[in-house]
Amino acid sequence: DAGITQSPRHKVTETGTPVTLRCHQTENHRYMYWYRQDPGHGLRLIHYSYGVKDTDKGEVSDGYSVSRSKTEDFLLTLESATSSQTSVYFCAISETRDEQYFGPGTRLTVT
Amino acid sequence: AQSVTQLGSHVSVSEGALVLLRCNYSSSVPPYLFWYVQYPNQGLQLLLKYTTGATLVKGINGFEAEFKKSETSFHLTKPSAHMSDAAEYFCAVTASGGSYIPTFGRGTSLIVHP
Numbered sequence: 001d002a003g004i005t006q007s008p009r010h011k012v013t014e015t016g017t018p019v020t021l022r023c024h025q026t027e028n029h030r031y032m033y034w035y036r037q038d039p040g041h042g043l044r045l046i047h048y049s050y051g052v053k054d055t056d057k058g059e060v061s062d063g064y065s066v067s068r069s070k071t072e073d074f075l076l077t078l079e080s081a082t083s084s085q086t087s088v089y090f091c092a093i094s095e096t097r098d099e100q101y102f103g104p105g106t107r108l109t110v111t
Numbered sequence: 112a113q114s115v116t117q118l119g120s121h122v123s124v125s126e127g128a129l130v131l132l133r134c135n136y137s138s139s140v141p142p143y144l145f146w147y148v149q150y151p152n153q154g155l156q157l158l159l160k161y162t163t164g165a166t167l168v169k170g171i172n173g174f175e176a177e178f179k180k181s182e183t184s185f186h187l188t189k190p191s192a193h194m195s196d197a198a199e200y201f202c203a204v205t206a207s208g209g210s211y212i213p214t215f216g217r218g219t220s221l222i223v224h225p
Contacts, residue, residue, distance in 0.1 A: 092155075
């Protein structure tokens, strides 16, 4: 299995609070991605990174920011969480345009 | 631009029956095509992929898929369903040139009845 971990695995937070999710890889892959998964919507790309300090927006980036200061870590921040951001968040990595490897997911509940 | 359509959000089969999950794609360049499987409370894992070469691709757990360019399809099949196949299945496409960002279908939930 690809070495990808996500932390925390579960989190409950209140509306308006900042939240940071962490994705850590041990594969030294160049590309990293954050997705959210919601019933009926499948996987939707939030942000992605193509190298250290190189990031770009996905289709549902509003309300989210990311940072990648090291190859192995990709952080997703919700500056002020809203109930619409309750979701399961997945990190993925890839080396090329080939297959992606996914982390175990973080279940976030915003109350 | 690229897109993926998975026909049927839910597919129900009996144990031992044929599994057929449909995926159609659009891509302006030759595609790379993937099927991923997601078991409950887990991340996605690769089932099989097509990049170049043989159009019939075999994957794990007895699944296979055939790339049909003329039909822009990449349907997933398995001759005989097992209870352990019950999961969510996602089809994805990446362009072989240009953007490497994959596009995922909305997923198909496979239900297997005893």
